[in-house]
Amino acid sequence: MRANKRVKLWLMLMLAAVLLVPAGGSGWGGSPVHAAGTNLLTNPGFETGTTAGWTSMGTATLAASSAEANGGAYSGLVSGRQADWNGISQSLLANTVPGLTYDVAARVRLQNSASDTVKLTMRMIDSSGTSYTTIAQSTVTNGGWIELRGTFVYQPSGAATDLLLYVEGPQPSVNFYVDDLEVAERTATDWKAEANARIEQLRKRDAAVNVVDKNGSPVAGATVHAEQTRSLFGFGSAINNTVLSNPTYANFFKDHFEWAVFENESKWYSNESSQGNVNYSVADQMLAWAQANGIPVRGHTVHWEVEDAQPSWVKSLTGTALRTALDNRITSVVNHFKGKFKHWDVNNEMLHGSFFKDRLGASIWPYMYERTKQLDPDAKLFVNDYNVIEYAEDNNYKLQIQQLLAQGAPIDGIGAQGHFGATVDPYAVKQRLDNLATFNLPIWITEYDSVQPNENIRADNLEALYRLAYSHPAVEGVMMWGFWAGSHWRGADAAIVNQNWTLNAAGQRYLALMDEWKTDVTGTTGATGKFAFRGFQGSYKLTVTVPGASPVVQTLELAPGASVQQVTVTVDAGGPVGPEAPAAPGGLVAAAGNAQVALSWNASTGATGYNVKRSTASGGPYVTVAAGTVGTSYTDTGVTNGTTYYYTVSAINAVGESANSAAASATPNVPVASDLVVQYKANNPNPNDNQITAQFNIKNRGSAPVAMTGLKLRYYFTKEGAGAALNFWSDYAQIGGSNVSGTFVTMAAPKPGADTYLEISFGAGAGSIPANGQSGEIHARFAKSDWTNFNESDDYSYDGTKAAFADWSKVTLYLNGQRAWGNEP
Structure with a gap:
């Protein structure tokens, strides 16, 4: 619900009737x-x-x-x-x-x-x-x-x-x-105290800043200032083209919000008011302003299912003409903003409209998501609707999302609009968010406002929604739908900033919450050179000062996690620094071949050579197989196919030898003769959570098509716990999610990094991979039935650095039972 949307009187009366007074x-x-x-x-x-x-x-x-x-x-x-x-x-x-x-x-x-x-x-x-x-x-x-x-x-x-x-x-x-x-x-409870307790556990983490000198020795008495510059949680607002003409509007936004979404400027009726005359100029100017100020933008919206929201020329189209117009819009707008919008509301408000569905059939909805994902695979695709947290339509929304997922729609997140009336009930909002959170998909409050003439109650409403949302484990962001009375779609009684740019009580409450949820601390390192603090997750500017030296400024990304996040800052603590042994090399990569392993690593400053070390056990002990190697690569030929080898490299110079590098492993194998290649992408770089997500693409470099029913793909991992069963989902596949199935096999002889593998098979509806073609993206996700965490960091098939598709030999592919790609662990 936002600008240009009619609000029915009966709905508003219902909303007013069910809202909260103090429990x-x-x-x-x-x-x-x-x-x-x-x-x-x-x-x-x-x-x-x-x-x-x-x-x-x-x-x-x-x-x-x-x-x-x-x-x-x-x-x-x-x-x-x-x-x-x-x-x-x-x-x-x-x-x-x-x-x-x-x-x-x-x-x-x-x-x-x-x-x-x-x-x-x-x-x-x-x-x-x-x-x-x-x-x-x-x-x-x-x-x-x-x-x-x-x-x-x-x-x-x-x-x-x-x-x-x-x-x-x-x-x-x-x-x-x-x-x-x-x-x-209702049992009397202190919802605010409960929310604050969740916030303390969910949104904060312990951090330790370790200050050392250039010799690596701890520095006591250093002053550390940790200033949070950005929240991991998305606090944002809608903006309109006022941002291009009113500096006060623009400055207020960039000073108080960290995410943006355009009210109307990237909607179809704004971009193509007459057929074929596509114009993104205003949206492009707004996007350029956001990018210049480091503000990520949500895309709103590819399509809008409500009939009144269509461009006037679209309403008369039917059949092939309408389908062509729909396709042209998706292709045009998604390609135009590819890589620029972090999210897309793909087909807005499907609970409250059926324009395309009525004319083109129910399959058009999942198609919109599939096509958008094909064009911009990195954008997170959202459903988005109203009355799902402010009114009791959450069950209908849940059923609709279930149906879309079952039809193969690649939905990455749930958008819950929150256009409230006179009051906000935090108990009801939490109840409805809990209901939607059963999908284990991120939720964003994509549009928040509350119409309340009493600005103090308006402030209470804002706090209730924001504190509840910030405390909810499934919610990742809140987008206010406008902030200034001079351009708010619901008028001055919904704004946090008055017409004359003074803050009303709601605006003051919003700024107080933003201040409450930002960390700014200063302290001094002790004898161990450490300064510890607990802060809200997000980006930090660390300024470390020691007497007689210039301050050292460094950044910290405080991420979610239960352990203490460590960061080391090196300062010039005064006095000359003598010759040093080189630092340990980084970036060690081991690539398996036939009876050989090719190693490469990054150069270490000051090194005159490198020692290459090998073991057949993870963690060693390691034996030096090449001493004093010049250059940053080495091929080890003294290996046996089918055996897993672990390698480290140290750097040397006249002063001494560095510590060992991080280890890398490889299993040499006899190569397979095949035209098939598997590409892999790690969709979630966090190795410690309760789901494993992996994406695949199968390429056929041969001259004949390959039927997908004859293929089986294996992903190897460690289960960490034998009790719980494993459940598999394919959230999206270009060949259709219903054509993808997964089974889990416990390995009779566990290998390093693998005691289980996921075997993915394909149904007849998947068709064939054409000559010199590819399967398209196949998204896999699996979890334990008790939702306990995995530790993927040492899993054979996992590589959290692969943020884009790349050939990956640690996933295997079988054609009619014969290995056609990859190395088994």
């Missing part, structure tokens, strides 16, 4: 009639074998049924409905207290229809009349139970005479089951 409060002078957390419903699971406590809403027949049950032996069956509002109900008037907040839930499934919408509704009659509040709604099927969950704030006008919870929604004659319904007063 557990007693603003109406009442006191709870039940303990917090107690289910207030009678016979909530129908385990009496009857519908006692429940009444029909309108024309409906109620019965306890043993045919289906979410829990226990019975559920409630609602049939004989003649209108969509007909359903099952129970009065809450005697058990609720005005001023309190209640958590509401129900489990529902259909009986005689494949799919329909079900709603939880609260009807209240008070002195102002009859009102209806939608607590939650979701698409429900006959294939399983769906949970509907939401909150209700009981705020009657005067004395209420009726408070009725009921389940409604499907088309007349659709029967449905309900089970395990809940209404409970």
Whole structure:
């Protein structure tokens, strides 16, 4: 929801009706009639074998049924409905207290229809009349139970005479089951304290700055200033073309935000207002400004599924003409901004529009993602929609994402817009984020604002959303959707900066949060030359000063992790420095051949030669196989095929010998005669997390096509723990994710870096790799069923430095059972 989007009045009224007042409060002078957390419903699971406590809403027949049950032996069956509002109900008037907040839930499934919408509704009659509040709604099927969950704030006008919870929604004659319904007063908790505790663990890390002199000796008494210059978490905002004409607007943005997204300037209707007349000039100027100021940009949006958001000339197109226009737009805009936009909202708001789907079929949605990924494989592709955290449409969003992933759409992240009304409920927002986080995909709050005339409540709303989002492990960024009253799409009551560029209470709160979540510390090294601190993750400028010497400035990227991140700063501590032994060489690479291993490394300053050392065991002991080698390469021919060898190299000069380099290993093998080549890319450079992700591309350099059904690809790793099962997913494949399957094999004889391998096979729908062609990208992801971490750092097939596709012999490929590429461990 943003500029040029209509906000329906009924939606805003619903939003206002379900938003938060302080949990557990007693603003109406009442006191709870039940303990917090107690289910207030009678016979909530129908385990009496009857519908006692429940009444029909309108024309409906109620019965306890043993045919289906979410829990226990019975559920409630609602049939004989003649209108969509007909359903099952129970009065809450005697058990609720005005001023309190209640958590509401129900489990529902259909009986005689494949799919329909079900709603939880609260009807209240008070002195102002009859009102209806939608607590939650979701698409429900006959294939399983769906949970509907939401909150209700009981705020009657005067004395209420009726408070009725009921389940409604499907088309007349659709029967449905309900089970395990809940209404409970929200347990009083300190959400802010809980969020702060999560932030402390999730967003910070211990660091140690080790200050040494040029001889490597620790320097005591050095002053260390660690100043955070950028957050790892994405704090940003939408900008519009005002940034090109108003220096105050531009300066405020670059001083207070670290990510940008264009409000309208990269949308289709802005870039091609008439067919064939494509113009990116304004977006290009805005992008140049962002790049000049080191601000990454999200791409918004390739397409927009809502009919009113289409260029006027597109609305009349059908069939081939529409498909051609759609394809041309993807090709044009993605290629134009390739490598420049970090993210793409590929097809905006598919929950609330179906322009392309209605005209081109359901397969057009995953196609949009597949085509965008083909054109810009490095951009992270997002779904993006509203009412999924501010209103109870998270279940529908979740079902839609599941369907897209099942169809092979390469979705890299979930965009959750947050266009709130008068208040923000942190409990409900966390609940909905938790629901979306089950995909294990990063979530961004892509569009935040709150319309609230009272700027102090507006500030509370902003803090509630930002503190909750920053504390949530799945959320990686928050994008405010505009900041200045002079150009905010929802007006001055949603802005953090007033028309005259003074900060209102919301703006002051935002700056206070940014200050709270930035680290700026100064200290002195002790006898060991160390200064330790705990800081928020992100980029740091380290300034180290010792008496009588110029300050040394160095950068630090404080990344997520449980261990202490170490950084060494070398200073001139005064006095002459004598001749030194060379430093250990870096960049050692071992390449296996037939009965030989070719080694290469980086030169070490001051070295006159190098000692090459070999072992058949990881970690040594090492035997010198070449002493005093001149140059930075050596080929070891004294090896046996099929044996893994480990190498290190040290540098020497007249002063002495350096420490050994980091080790590299290789397994010489008899080469295979094949025209097939496997390329590999490490999608996630972090070797210590709970998923392994790898991407592959198979090239056919021969003159005849190769059927993919005859191919099997193996990726070797160590499982680290024998108990949990392994699960495989192919998040994206150019040949179609449904044509990719994976199985795991425990190796009978474990090898260094490998006790298990993933074997990827291909279905008939994958087709063939043409002569001099390639398979296209194949994305693999796997995890343990208990979601414990892997340690990939020593895995045979892993190479975290491969950020782009490269030939990789540590992955093997088999054609009709015969090895066609790579070296087995």
